[in-house]
Amino acid sequence: MFNFHYQCSQCGREYEITSEMMLCPECSQAQKPDEPLRGILEVVIDGHFHHQPKMSDLLPVAADYFPNIPVGNTPLWKPANLNQELGFPDLFIKDDTHNLTGSLKDRASYLVAAFAKRENVKAITLASTGNAASSMAGIGAAAGLDITIFLPETAPKAKLVQSLQYGARVIPVAGTYDNAFDLSLEYSHKYKILSRNTAYNPLTIEGKKTVSLEIYHQLERVPDYLFVPTGDGVILGGVYKGFRDLMQLGIIDRIPTVIAVQAEGSNAIARAFESGSFTAIDAHTVADSISVGIPRNGYYALKQLKQYNGKCVTVTDEAILVAQKELSANAGLFAEPAAAASYAGFLKMKDEIENDATVVLLVTGNGLKDIDSAMTTIEFPSRSITSLEELD
Ligand SMILES: *Cc1c(COP(=O)(O)O)cnc(C)c1O
Numbered sequence: 001m002f003n004f005h006y007q008c009s010q011c012g013r014e015y016e017i018t019s020e021m022m023l024c025p026e027c028s029q030a031q032k033p034d035e036p037l038r039g040i041l042e043v044v045i046d047g048h049f050h051h052q053p054k055m056s057d058l059l060p061v062a063a064d065y066f067p068n069i070p071v072g073n074t075p076l077w078k079p080a081n082l083n084q085e086l087g088f089p090d091l092f093i094k095d096d097t098h099n100l101t102g103s104l105k106d107r108a109s110y111l112v113a114a115f116a117k118r119e120n121v122k123a124i125t126l127a128s129t130g131n132a133a134s135s136m137a138g139i140g141a142a143a144g145l146d147i148t149i150f151l152p153e154t155a156p157k158a159k160l161v162q163s164l165q166y167g168a169r170v171i172p173v174a175g176t177y178d179n180a181f182d183l184s185l186e187y188s189h190k191y192k193i194l195s196r197n198t199a200y201n202p203l204t205i206e207g208k209k210t211v212s213l214e215i216y217h218q219l220e221r222v223p224d225y226l227f228v229p230t231g232d233g234v235i236l237g238g239v240y241k242g243f244r245d246l247m248q249l250g251i252i253d254r255i256p257t258v259i260a261v262q263a264e265g266s267n268a269i270a271r272a273f274e275s276g277s278f279t280a281i282d283a284h285t286v287a288d289s290i291s292v293g294i295p296r297n298g299y300y301a302l303k304q305l306k307q308y309n310g311k312c313v314t315v316t317d318e319a320i321l322v323a324q325k326e327l328s329a330n331a332g333l334f335a336e337p338a339a340a341a342s343y344a345g346f347l348k349m350k351d352e353i354e355n356d357a358t359v360v361l362l363v364t365g366n367g368l369k370d371i372d373s374a375m376t377t378i379e380f381p382s383r384s385i386t387s388l389e390e391l392d
Pocket of ligand 1: 104131230232233290336
C-alpha cells in the first residue's frame with residue numbers, strides 16, 4: 001500500500017488529505033476574482049512498490065470504500081470505418097459514455113464518494129454545467145449520500161432530469177456556471193458541507209486520472225496523441241496526472257502529446273496558452289460541458305501543457321456538430337457536443353499527425369444528454385404513413 005498526501009501545485013507545501021483541505025491555504029490568499037483558482041492541490045504518491053501495483057493501489061482511498069457500481073473500465077475501441085476513411089489505422093476511441101451516468105465525470109464522483117465514506121461525511125454539494133451534477137447525483141444515490149446541486153438554468157434538460165431522477169436536491173441558478181460555482185461554495189462554507197466543485201476539490205482531478213491508467217493498460221503502450229475536450233481543464237489535469245504517476249513509478253518513460261480541444265466561443269485556456277495570462281470572457285458554445293468563462297483549473301492545466309509539450313486547438317460550433325454527426329453515422333457513437341469536440345479537434349489537426357501514430361480520442365459524454373443540440377443537424381421525417389404506397 002502506498003501513502004498519499006496533498007502538495008500545492010504552486011508553492012510545493014505539503015498537507016494531509018482531509019475533508020477540510022481544498023486549496024493551499026497560503027497560495028489561495030492571492031486569489032483574485034475572475035481568474036482560475038490559485039493553490040490547486042495535487043495528490044502525491046509516497047514510496048516505492050515491489051510488485052506491479054494494481055490500478056486501485058494508485059488511488060488515495062482504499063478499494064473497500066468505493067460504492068459497488070460500474071464506473072471506469074470503459075471500452076477502448078477502433079472505429080473501423082473512420083480508421084479506413086481517414087487513413088489512421090491506430091486511431092482509438094476511449095469511450096467514457098459508458099460510465100454509470102453517461103460521462104467521464106463519474107470518475108471524479110466515484111473517488112469523492114469513496115472519500116466521503118471513509119471520512120464519514122454524509123452530504124456533498126457542487127456546482128455544475130450539468131454532467132458533474134448528474135454524475136454526483138447518481139453515484140451519491142448509490143453511495144447513500146445527500147447531494148445538493150447548483151445548476152445554471154441553461155443546463156440541458158436531460159442533465160437536470162437525470163439529477164432529479166437520482167433524487168438530488170437541485171437549486172437552479174439564474175446566471176452562468178460561474179455564478180453557480182460561487183453560490184455553491186458559499187453554501188458549503190455556510191452549512192459545512194463537503195464540496196465537489198471541480199478543481200477546487202483536489203480529488204476531482206485525482207479521480208479523473210484513472211482514464212489515463214486505463215488507456216495505458218488497454219493499449220499496453222503510451223499513445224502518441226491524446227485529444228481531450230477542455231473547459232475547466234480538470235479532465236486535462238487528471239489525464240496528465242495519470243501518466244505522471246506511471247512515470248514516477250517507472251512504469252512508462254514518456255508522456256503522450258496531449259491536445260486540449262476547446263470551442264472557439266469558450267477558449268480561455270487556448271488563449272492563455274498563447275498569451276500567458278487569463279482574461280475572463282463570456283463563454284458561448286453549443287458544447288455546454290466545455291462552456292466556461294473562467295477555467296477553474298486554468299493555471300494548473302496550462303503548466304502541464306507547457307511542461308509536457310501539449311497543444312491547444314479550437315473548433316467552431318459548426319465543426320463540433322459535424323463531428324458529432326459523423327461519429328454517430330460512421331462509428332455508431334452518439335456523443336454529446338463537448339465529447340465530439342475531441343474528434344473535431346483531431347479532424348482539424350490531422351494533417352500535422354503521422355498516419356501511423358497511435359491516437360486516442362477521449363469521448364467524454366453521451367449524446368442523449370443533450371438532444372436539442374443534436375436536433376439541429378438532423379431532419380425529422382415529415383409525416384406518418386398508414387400504407388407503404390405513401391412512400392416516395
Ligand atoms: C466536464 C466535461 C468536459 C470538460 O472537462 P473539464 O474538466 O471542464 O475541462 C468535457 N466533456 C464532457 C462531456 C464533460 O462533462
